[in-house]
Amino acid sequence: MFRIPLLVALALTVAFGLGTFSAIEALKVTLGFGGITLGPWTAFPQAQTADADPYAKAHRARAGALLLGGAEGLVFYARTDSKGMPLDAGCTYEISGQTPAARFWTLHVTGPDDRPFSLDAGLPTAINSWTVLRRADTAFTVALSRKAQPDNWVALPEQGRFALVLTLLDTPTAGSSGVMELEMPAIVTTGCGDA
């Protein structure tokens, strides 16, 4: 005699539970469609426009971040190294190469939830195109590790996953449709553990 209410309850539980859960998870996992991916780097040049897809619009309404406009720049995120392994603070990394054409760029480390880490004051958590040391061919190498490194060094947090954010300011990359050959710096794991 409780069969019908039970079935109704099941259908409602599945509908509300799965519907809400899947929507929230989908917004956590992705910033939406229409990203451009260059090696480990991903950017969303349309995310702030009216043309953004519904997922991107829902994501930005939930995150409430102040996005960069098209003429301002473009933000690239990396959560893996160039081989696809997740970035982990227990490892050391080298970021080397060139960035696409831009007037200025910055590189900083954030947590997996895109919030910046609060490291001890004095530790370098970011580097930019004015302060980076370059080789003769203008390419650069930035070492990422917990321990201090010579030349360009960005400090990592004690442990856990992290993400890299490369912001290109005043760049034609935002308007490119993939026709232009874009060169992004490679992220190479140089060692893991204390060894």
Place this chain on the structure above:
Amino acid sequence: MRSFVYALAVGLLGAAILHIVIILMLPRFSERDAFSRVSALDDVHSFVALPGTPGGPNGLANDNPYLRTAVCTFSIGAQPALFQAVGAVPFWSIVLYDEASNEIFSMNDKTSVAGNLDLVVATPAQMLALRRTTRPELEKSILVEMSGNVGYAVLRTLAPMPSLEDAARNFLAEATCDGLRPGS
């Protein structure tokens, strides 16, 4: 058993519909979106410089360690809005967003006149009136048309080195965001 599978199928269908509804309706009902956060800063008609990370008023902060950001809400229902700043900084950029955080207009110092910010936002009707009467002080202004009535502006500048911090702070502090006074 058959009714059990049927209930499960109905549940899955409902979940799919609810998923779509949530994604589509979230921008309309979110109270954490950028416009709500910016307009909750009660300082209307002036740029509010955001503090460094982490945290800040209503969760707004500089999320890039070298970018200094200021925000301002504007309303062009009664009169056009005027944004002005004099740039002695290596880089600045401004972006205008509507209520739904869709980009209306963005520019940087390379696309400005003489490196200074001088931007007027107006409704189509106000724009017609502005074009009809030539006002000498608006000769060099960049005119932007916007169909909505309210929005917010985000002004950014750079402090790539600690020595440029003061210049960036002054640039943002002296930037104005106000209604355009009616011409004489």
